[in-house]
Amino acid sequence: xxxxxxxxxxxxxxxxxxxxxxxxxxxxxxxxxxxxxxxxxxxxxxxxxxxxxxxxxxxxxxxxxxxxxxxxxxxxxxxxxxxxxxxxxxxxxxxxxxxxxxxxxxxxxxxxxxxxxxxxxxxxxxxxxxxxxxxxxxxxxxxxxxxxxxxxxxxxxxxxxxxxxxxxxxxxxxxxxxxxxxxxxxxxxxxxxxxxxxxxxxxxxxxxxxxxxxxxxxxxxxxxxxxxxxxxxxxxxxxxxxxxxxxxxxxxxxxxxxxxxxxxxxxxxxxxxxxxxxxxxxxxxxxxxxxxxxxxxxxxxxxxxxxxxxxxxxxxxxxxxxxxxxxxxxxxxxxxxxxxxxxxxxxxxxxxxxxxxxxxxxxxxxxxxxxxxxxxxxxxxxxxxxxxxxxxxxxxxxxxxxxxxxxxxxxxxxxxxxxxxxxxxxxxxxxxxxxxxxxxxxxxxxxxxxxxxxxxxxxxxxxxxxxxxxxxxxxxxxxxxxxxxxxxxxxxxxxxxxxxxxxxxxxxxxxxxxxxxxxxxxxxxxxxxxxxxxxxxxxxxxxxxxxxxxxxxxxxxxxxxxxxxxxxxxxxxxxxxxxxxxxxxxxxxxxxxxxxxxxxxxxxxxxxxxxxxxxxxxxxxxxxxxxxxxxxxxxxxxxxxxxxxxxxxxxxxxxxxxxxxxxxxxxxxxxxxxxxxx
Amino acid sequence: xxxxxxxxxxxxxxxxxxxxxxxxxxxxxxxxxxxxxxxxxxxxxxxxxxxxxxxxxxxxxxxxxxxxxxxxxxxxxxxxxxxxxxxxxxxxxxxxxxxxxxxxxxxxxxxxxxxxxxxxxxxxxxxxxxxxxxxxxxxxxxxxxxxxxxxxxxxxxxxxxxxxxxxxxxxxxxxxxxxxxxxxxxx
Numbered sequence: 130x131x132x133x134x135x136x137x138x139x140x141x142x143x144x145x146x147x148x149x150x151x152x153x154x155x156x157x158x159x160x161x162x163x164x165x166x167x168x169x170x171x172x173x174x175x176x177x178x179x180x181x182x183x184x185x186x187x188x189x190x191x192x193x194x195x196x197x198x199x200x201x202x203x204x205x206x207x208x209x210x211x212x213x214x215x216x217x218x219x220x221x222x223x224x225x226x227x228x229x230x231x232x233x234x235x236x237x238x239x240x241x242x243x244x245x246x247x248x249x250x251x252x253x254x255x256x257x258x259x260x261x262x263x264x265x266x267x268x269x270x271x272x273x274x275x276x277x278x279x280x281x282x283x284x285x286x287x288x289x290x291x292x293x294x295x296x297x298x299x300x301x302x303x304x305x306x307x308x309x310x311x312x313x314x315x316x317x318x319x320x321x322x323x324x325x326x327x328x329x330x331x332x333x334x335x336x337x338x339x340x341x342x343x344x345x346x347x348x349x350x351x352x353x354x355x356x357x358x359x360x361x362x363x364x365x366x367x368x369x370x371x372x373x374x375x376x377x378x379x380x381x382x383x384x385x386x387x388x389x390x391x392x393x394x395x396x397x398x399x400x401x402x403x404x405x406x407x408x409x410x411x412x413x414x415x416x417x418x419x420x421x422x423x424x425x426x427x428x429x430x431x432x433x434x435x436x437x438x439x440x441x442x443x444x445x446x447x448x449x450x451x452x453x454x455x456x457x458x459x460x461x462x463x464x465x466x467x468x469x470x471x472x473x474x475x476x477x478x479x480x481x482x483x484x485x486x487x488x489x490x491x492x493x494x495x496x497x498x499x500x501x502x503x504x505x506x507x508x509x510x511x512x513x514x515x516x517x518x519x520x521x522x523x524x525x526x527x528x529x530x531x532x533x534x535x536x537x538x539x540x541x542x543x544x545x546x547x548x549x550x551x552x553x554x555x556x557x558x559x560x561x562x563x564x565x566x567x568x569x570x571x572x573x574x575x576x577x578x579x580x581x582x583x584x585x586x587x588x589x590x591x592x593x594x595x596x597x598x599x600x601x602x603x604x605x606x607x608x609x610x611x612x613x614x615x616x617x618x619x620x621x622x623x624x625x626x627x628x629x630x631x632x633x634x635x636x637x638x639x640x641x642x643x644x645x646x647x648x649x650x651x652x653x654x655x656x657x658x659x660x661x662x663x664x665x666x667x668x669x670x671x672x673x674x675x676x677x678x679x680x681x682x683x684x685x686x687x688x689x690x691x692x693x694x695x696x697x698x699x700x701x702x703x704x705x706x707x708x709x710x711x712x713x714x715x716x717x718x719x720x721x722x723x724x725x726x727x728x729x730x731x732x733x734x735x736x737x738x739x740x741x742x743x744x745x746x747x748x749x750x751x752x753x754x755x756x757x758x759x760x761x762x763x764x765x766x767x768x769x770x771x772x773x774x775x776x777x778x779x780x781x782x783x784x785x786x787x788x789x790x791x792x793x794x795x796x797x798x799x800x801x802x803x804x805x806x807x
Numbered sequence: 808x809x810x811x812x813x814x815x816x817x818x819x820x821x822x823x824x825x826x827x828x829x830x831x832x833x834x835x836x837x838x839x840x841x842x843x844x845x846x847x848x849x850x851x852x853x854x855x856x857x858x859x860x861x862x863x864x865x866x867x868x869x870x871x872x873x874x875x876x877x878x879x880x881x882x883x884x885x886x887x888x889x890x891x892x893x894x895x896x897x898x899x900x901x902x903x904x905x906x907x908x909x910x911x912x913x914x915x916x917x918x919x920x921x922x923x924x925x926x927x928x929x930x931x932x933x934x935x936x937x938x939x940x941x942x943x944x945x946x947x948x949x950x951x952x953x954x955x956x957x958x959x960x961x962x963x964x965x966x967x968x969x970x971x972x973x974x975x976x977x978x979x980x981x982x983x984x985x986x987x988x989x990x991x992x993x994x
Contacts, residue, residue: 180882182851183889189835189843226881252885274828274888277835 169284170195173217177207177235178224178250183273187222190277204230211243218245219287222271225251225258233265240266246286250275297395354396361385362396371404812938819935824928828891845936851890852929858883859922866915876914877906883921894924 174196178184184200191198199218201207204227211218221239225232236247249262250271262270268286271279354362365382366374376394383393819825829844836843862879865872884899898921905913 180854180886180889182847182854182886185847185850186832186835186889189840190831193835226878226885252881252888273885274831274891276828276831 167195169287172196172284172287173219174198174283175207175210175218175221176200176223177204177221177227177232178202179227179229180224183224183275187275187280190275190280193277194281196280203227204232204235207235208238208242211239211245215243220246220248220268220283222248222250222283225249225253225262233261236262236265236267244290246290248283248286293395297392358383358385358388359396362393362400366397366400808938808942812935812942815935815938819931823893824931826891826893828889830891832890848890848932848936851886851892854886855883855925858886859925862918866918871911871914873906873909873914877903880906887925892925892928895921895928898924 172194174191176184176187176191176198177200178187179202181202184202188198188200199210201210204223207221207223211221223232223235227235232249232251236249239245239247246268247266248269248271249267250273251258252273254272259270268290269283361383362379365379368382369375369378374397376390376397379397380388380390380393820829832844832847840846858879862876862883865876865879880899880902884896884903887895887899898917902914902917902921905917
């Protein structure tokens, strides 16, 4: 239901129809006060568990709590429910062990695409599994057998998330905005997040009025961080320098009417987390240094910003646990570095890998770390590109990013790429989408932002990026989207110009179609523009793959198309996301299915590392999605990025890793590689 | 007859076949769904048959894949836990321990125990449900707590009456308590 965003008049924000509205809708929108009073009754829950006994019991328990329950025993089915009905659910409860898809993967997907609170549950109460849940962004972890008391309180997660969104949207709004309590939704939503408790206490009569006002003020329509918006944001941040980027200044630079400082602040936070994650994944230890490219070099700026994160991460040495942070750091680094030389990129690449490795944090981390370390100072793009299944991706992106050309965008691409690669490892399908997304992302330097946002969104836990933004990405028909994408790319070309073609210098992009390199101007912008707005990193990736390449100015021709195709096949779901992004490039509707992938192509390119490797990486990543035919993908990516570094990195990586890896890498948990610290 | 059913039920708990979770299921049962518990348990039988046969097959292999065994058993254990099958669950845990220790013999042995406990529980539950159906739904839905209250009510009444004689304001108190007890019993 719409909380009446329109009324809020906040153009940029989109009401997060999901939870807020859902509530009401669930309750049939009974009056303003109705919802708040009934809350949490009517909460729309989606339960996913392959065990039908458990499913039945849970459903009964939830109904007893007066929630609206939808159950399904397969993760794919659950995802399709969620996608069909964007705001149809308020919270998702999922089992960890499922035969068709790992619960954590589902968790990430949901976080990326829909940014709904997800509660994990399992009979397994071992610490590492619970930790995994936390790192993947689960709101809560229930141990089976689940008691009804535990379920009674799940509404708190919804409220909490809403609250976050509101704050992000416009905290000041609540203060100054006293919207007429016309929208029951508002009340409900507002109540949920912000003064839900208060309203509850207050109870009807005057409460309603109060609530409404409050809610209206509190609940500002969510700002949808469209690709364009994100692009602007990233540009502003880069301009200011990651460490100096303060919301106020960013806001001024962006000069977007209707955007509040709060919105920017929350978005910035997410972005930082994303970067941190990127960097963190690489290697905690390395992060500090490696990330930013040369610990002292360009990264310095980043370090400052994310340095804390990275260092913290590094210090903790818990890459696995802090993937998000590393990404964020990476991003930060990337941001800071966007203009830095390639050297920095190398680091990010490593980080990127780490970041990407989030997907398989456990397994990856060791890799990442080592890689990170090694990469940090070596210009081995390696991991960045898809070639590197796990860790590389993030790194690559970061490095690519660093190449500095593309600032965040490239990172995103890289990230995306990597993510794609990673995803591959995880599963063909998911990776594919990711790759797609990544590829798309890559292409769009500008995408970075979206990537980031996706990352952030996916991470859900990390930050509440405007989920809405990512959503659009999700669904797109590949073919058309792809094409569109390319077109969009051209037109959009975000600001970051990726010198895809030339710079990357992907010498060996085996598959890609032709010469992405072509026109040095990686039109990342092209794609980016359109893509940037939609954070669907994944979408972008997909798009990138096909389109991006084209736009990039490289002569992708068919290869691009092929790539997406490949991708789609394997993972319809994933692909969808990507595709959709292509479609909507400009629109926010892109859903990031792959969510994670938000690697920004730019990132890849940036990685200077070995330019070629980078390029390769991209390719590999791209490929991974579809079917590992890295050649196509990789080439595409590399081309997309058009950045020497990127290409080099990609190529190298491919060589090192092989396509397969890339795919795995892609399974990026939705960390936006956008701004891998370059 | 009601009492018999109640006793059977109580013995299931006392002997450790069922645990708290089963009570949770019972609490979920209401008029709109009077046979909820039985339905759930039937679903459990169905799923269990599949899990157990998978485990059987996996255990027959010459070289055991402990990872797979662990994962299969995890599913079965999770199902058993949901209905409160206490003994079955503990045997499952034992099985998983042996799996982790890669002790093939231990696994096979424990698996036999798992099957045995499962069969026993199933028989008992089937008998219990059959009996309850004969008696009528309300009795079976009786919670242990209420049953405990029942014998105590007369005692309370006695105490209150005696108190009442001694104090003047006990009337109200007595009335309240009496009502409370009665409602507690009937709840």
